Amino acid sequence: MSNNRITIDPITRLEGHGKIEIFLDEKGNVDKAFLQIPELRGFEQFAVGRPAEEMPRITPRICGVCPTAHHMASTKALDDLFKVEPTPVAKKIREFIYSTFMLEDHTLHFFFLGGPDFVVGPQAPAAERNILGVLNKVGLEIGKKVIEIRKQCRDIISYLGGKVIHPVCGLPGGVSKGLTEEDRKKFLEVAKAGVEFAQFALKIFDDIVLKNKEYVDIVTGDVYYHRTYYMGLVDENNKVNFYDGYIRVVDPNGKEYAKFKCQDYLNHIAEHVEPWSYIKFPYLKNVGWKGFVDGEDSGIYRVAPLARLNASDGMATPLAQEAYEKMYETLGGKPAHNTLAFHWARLIEALYAAERMVELLEDKEITDPNIRNIPTETPKEGIGVVEAPRGTLIHHYKTDDRGILTEANLIVATVNNAAAINMSIRRAAEKLIKNGNVSDGILNMVEMAFRAYDPCHACATHSLPGDMPLIINIYDADRKLIHQFKRNVK
Amino acid sequence: MSKPKVAFYWCASCGGCEEAVVDLAENILKVVEAVDIVFWPVALDFKRKDIEAMPDKSIAVTFINGAIRLSEQEEMVKLLRKKSQLIVAFGSCAHLGGVPGLANFWDRESIFNRAYKTTPSTHNPEGIVPQEKVTVDGKELTLPKFYNTVFRLDQIIDVDYYLPGCAPPPDLVMNAINAILEGKLPPKGTVLSPNKSLCDDCKRNETKPEKLTIKEIKRPHEIMLDPEKCFLAQGVICMGPATRTGCGERCIEANMPCRGCFGPTDQVIDQGAKFLSVLASIIDVNDEKEIEKVMDTIVDPAGTFYRFSLPSSLMRRKRMPSVADNEK
Numbered sequence: 001m002s003n004n005r006i007t008i009d010p011i012t013r014l015e016g017h018g019k020i021e022i023f024l025d026e027k028g029n030v031d032k033a034f035l036q037i038p039e040l041r042g043f044e045q046f047a048v049g050r051p052a053e054e055m056p057r058i059t060p061r062i063c064g065v066c067p068t069a070h071h072m073a074s075t076k077a078l079d080d081l082f083k084v085e086p087t088p089v090a091k092k093i094r095e096f097i098y099s100t101f102m103l104e105d106h107t108l109h110f111f112f113l114g115g116p117d118f119v120v121g122p123q124a125p126a127a128e129r130n131i132l133g134v135l136n137k138v139g140l141e142i143g144k145k146v147i148e149i150r151k152q153c154r155d156i157i158s159y160l161g162g163k164v165i166h167p168v169c170g171l172p173g174g175v176s177k178g179l180t181e182e183d184r185k186k187f188l189e190v191a192k193a194g195v196e197f198a199q200f201a202l203k204i205f206d207d208i209v210l211k212n213k214e215y216v217d218i219v220t221g222d223v224y225y226h227r228t229y230y231m232g233l234v235d236e237n238n239k240v241n242f243y244d245g246y247i248r249v250v251d252p253n254g255k256e257y258a259k260f261k262c263q264d265y266l267n268h269i270a271e272h273v274e275p276w277s278y279i280k281f282p283y284l285k286n287v288g289w290k291g292f293v294d295g296e297d298s299g300i301y302r303v304a305p306l307a308r309l310n311a312s313d314g315m316a317t318p319l320a321q322e323a324y325e326k327m328y329e330t331l332g333g334k335p336a337h338n339t340l341a342f343h344w345a346r347l348i349e350a351l352y353a354a355e356r357m358v359e360l361l362e363d364k365e366i367t368d369p370n371i372r373n374i375p376t377e378t379p380k381e382g383i384g385v386v387e388a389p390r391g392t393l394i395h396h397y398k399t400d401d402r403g404i405l406t407e408a409n410l411i412v413a414t415v416n417n418a419a420a421i422n423m424s425i426r427r428a429a430e431k432l433i434k435n436g437n438v439s440d441g442i443l444n445m446v447e448m449a450f451r452a453y454d455p456c457h458a459c460a461t462h463s464l465p466g467d468m469p470l471i472i473n474i475y476d477a478d479r480k481l482i483h484q485f486k487r488n489v490k
Numbered sequence: 491m492s493k494p495k496v497a498f499y500w501c502a503s504c505g506g507c508e509e510a511v512v513d514l515a516e517n518i519l520k521v522v523e524a525v526d527i528v529f530w531p532v533a534l535d536f537k538r539k540d541i542e543a544m545p546d547k548s549i550a551v552t553f554i555n556g557a558i559r560l561s562e563q564e565e566m567v568k569l570l571r572k573k574s575q576l577i578v579a580f581g582s583c584a585h586l587g588g589v590p591g592l593a594n595f596w597d598r599e600s601i602f603n604r605a606y607k608t609t610p611s612t613h614n615p616e617g618i619v620p621q622e623k624v625t626v627d628g629k630e631l632t633l634p635k636f637y638n639t640v641f642r643l644d645q646i647i648d649v650d651y652y653l654p655g656c657a658p659p660p661d662l663v664m665n666a667i668n669a670i671l672e673g674k675l676p677p678k679g680t681v682l683s684p685n686k687s688l689c690d691d692c693k694r695n696e697t698k699p700e701k702l703t704i705k706e707i708k709r710p711h712e713i714m715l716d717p718e719k720c721f722l723a724q725g726v727i728c729m730g731p732a733t734r735t736g737c738g739e740r741c742i743e744a745n746m747p748c749r750g751c752f753g754p755t756d757q758v759i760d761q762g763a764k765f766l767s768v769l770a771s772i773i774d775v776n777d778e779k780e781i782e783k784v785m786d787t788i789v790d791p792a793g794t795f796y797r798f799s800l801p802s803s804l805m806r807r808k809r810m811p812s813v814a815d816n817e818k
Contacts, residue, residue: 005629023629040601040636041502041590042590042604044604044609045596045601046592046593049790050790050793051794053711058589058592058797061506061590061656063504063505064503064504064506064507064508064509065504067506147516154513162743165506165513165657166506168741168744171711172711176715176745270613271609271611273606273614273619273620274618274620275619275621276631276633277633278620280606280612282611289613372714374712374714375711375712396610404789404790409609409610411611
């Protein structure tokens with residue numbers, strides 16, 4: 001057995017760092033590959049002893065990039081815990097804030113993080129493969145549009161939620177702040193601009209990716225391909241929903257495998273532990289953990305944009321539905337197993353989010369001042385779910401009679417994809433590294449395998465350089481460094 | 491003249507502090523022009539040898555967010571200290587310990603037990619927990635050590651300035667960057683936000699009665715919150731009196747009380763103790779039993795008064811037989 005070892009140390013973010021270890025066999029082909037997440041903060045433990053109503057203010061600190069998702073999942077868990085129904089307008093305000101957040105997060109990912117691979121090109125020089133390269137290609141005006149729409153969305157969340165980084169407005173049975181008629185009109189302008197912007201982003205995808213055969217081949221090729229189960233929230237018509245509904249799972253053939261309320265999640269989802277990572281690996285309990293393999297017999301499932309579209313029967317708004325149909329037509333039907341199509345699905349979801357903002361704001365009831373129902377029941381146990389940008393997110397709390405937490409369990413969005421991301425990296429490495437040959441070009445191709453998931457470890461690349469710095473070290477059998485490839489490393 | 495080198499690094503944190511930098515929006519372009527960002531946002535090369543190869547003090551300023559929870563974080567911040575002229579603790583976690591600091595009510599074993607064994611969705615019959623070193627199919631993999639205790643940054647390295655807030659608001663971030671670029675720096679150790687209490691700036695201060703007194707504590711979800719009246723006057727815990735100003739009262743603007751993310755003013759060593767003394771002065775009952783009754787309505791004093799500052803408290807952590815004093 002050879003000790004050949006490649007370390008890709010992207011030192012990315014969020015749940016701390018991510019580290020990829022690739023082991024080669026004696027012929028120099030890939031033997032094993034691991035994505036390790038070397039970070040844990042222990043929220044499930046230190047939530048114990050805290051008052052339930054504080055959880056929407058504590059749990060967003062799990063993720064400062066998608067704090068709104070944790071805030072909403074937590075707030076909904078409190079509705080369930082206190083058995084209090086939010087007022088109709090409170091639900092609308094929450095869903096409005098949430099849609100605004102999804103629009104902002106998704107479009108940003110496309111332009112700043114995932115998009116550069118396509119817009120500038122996977123083979124483009126590394127120095128151009130970032131937001132600045134995108135601006136060069138599509139023009140500075142568009143860059144300004146991106147910054148502007150993002151700022152407007154984030155200002156809405158700040159206004160209603162207090163802070164866009166860690167909102168505070170969610171209470172069991174409602175929200176702490178309502179909208180005036182003036183707010184409604186102002187926000188409606190933003191929402192309409194959002195619809196236009198999302199359509200425009202899809203057009204860029206169309207022009208730059210779909211009209212380029214080389215890119216289409218990469219998207220539909222077998223390097224980034226896994227037949228897995230898919231999970232996502234759907235409404236009563238099986239349409240994609242971010243804020244509420246049933247959790248639906250389809251099998252690799254697209255057939256409904258399960259559909260359940262989030263309160264039943266323990267009957268469907270289990271988590272596997274490995275000694276080499278601080279992250280856990282969720283899987284479908286009734287299929288079982290079969291290791292890091294895909295197919296019908298493996299309980300590994302995927303979440304986030306493409307998974308949500310695969311797990312649904314369509315989009316609830318007209319323009320997004322049109323885009324949905326076009327995507328599946330191009331990809332050759334449903335479900336699509338092409339990992340890189342996550343980028344496309346993300347833009348379709350952004351369009352849905354913007355259309356949903358308009359719908360909610362055109363309903364004048366959203367200015368109703370009746371924003372809260374005060375809970376009266378004795379709390380015991382509550383579970384809440386939302387679709388975070390990066391996938392299904394579940395918060396589960398148990399409390400004593402006073403509403404003090406005795407237990408907390410969290411199934412966090414990116415974690416759902418942890419096993420699939422590991423598989424995707426291994427597959428990309430296997431397909432691309434042959435006979436010990438590792439070229440600089442492979443760095444971005446391996447990187448693309450996990451960037452499609454927009455994993456939280458990459459969230460911070462929502463900022464300037466959209467390109468993940470990477471190092472690959474190759475060691476010989478004596479663990480001596482024989483080659484080093486660097487990109488974006490100063 | 492070459493542009494000053496600037497670095498960003500994160501430890502036990504959520505990524506919100508990076509977003510706070512991105513939220514500078516159009517100003518970010520000005521910053522990028524003025525400085526040479528050597529690490530950020532995904533802080534490029536963290537191989538120790540590459541950073542070690544830089545001359546000492548060659549980075550003008552390093553902004554570090556997050557608390558210190560892992561061996562790798564300690565090693566990295568010590569290295570960055572050596573390579574940087576200035577270190578700014580960025581955000582509540584680096585400044586005070588932050589929300590991850592609430593883990594100081596527990597130890598490593600209880601956190602691991604919870605995360606990897608007793609959570610209801612976890613299926614782990616063999617009781618596997620992550621290991622610092624493990625061999626899988628003949629391959630050796632390593633993880634950094636998870637400490638028993640969470641530390642704020644200046645408990646590990648010398649810190650020059652502090653930018654408070656969870657997350658710090660864009661105007662304070664911009665002020666700090668400008669001050670550094672223009673060399674108009676206040677004395678070392680300064681917290682870069684006005685040294686007065688949140689109440690001094692709060693719009694609701696006018697509604698605070700001359701002599702504020704309360705007879706019972708209400709939790710935010712139990713009552714309809716008046717959008718204009720001082721929270722303490724409504725009987726709701728608001729950390730304003732024990733908290734530094736500068737945040738723009740963002741939570742209060744959304745009609746929710748302060749939880750103290752800016753930490754205390756310079757005059758206060760222990761934020762929780764300060765708030766306790768505030769409470770003692772406004773609770774308007776004298777009978778000992780009545781006082782006890784009121785205190786019973788404060789359901790989680792330690793987790794509320796030290797929401798962001800447990801590692802900065804005089805106690806630093808809950809005393810547990812499993813953890814020796816100052817042990818990592």
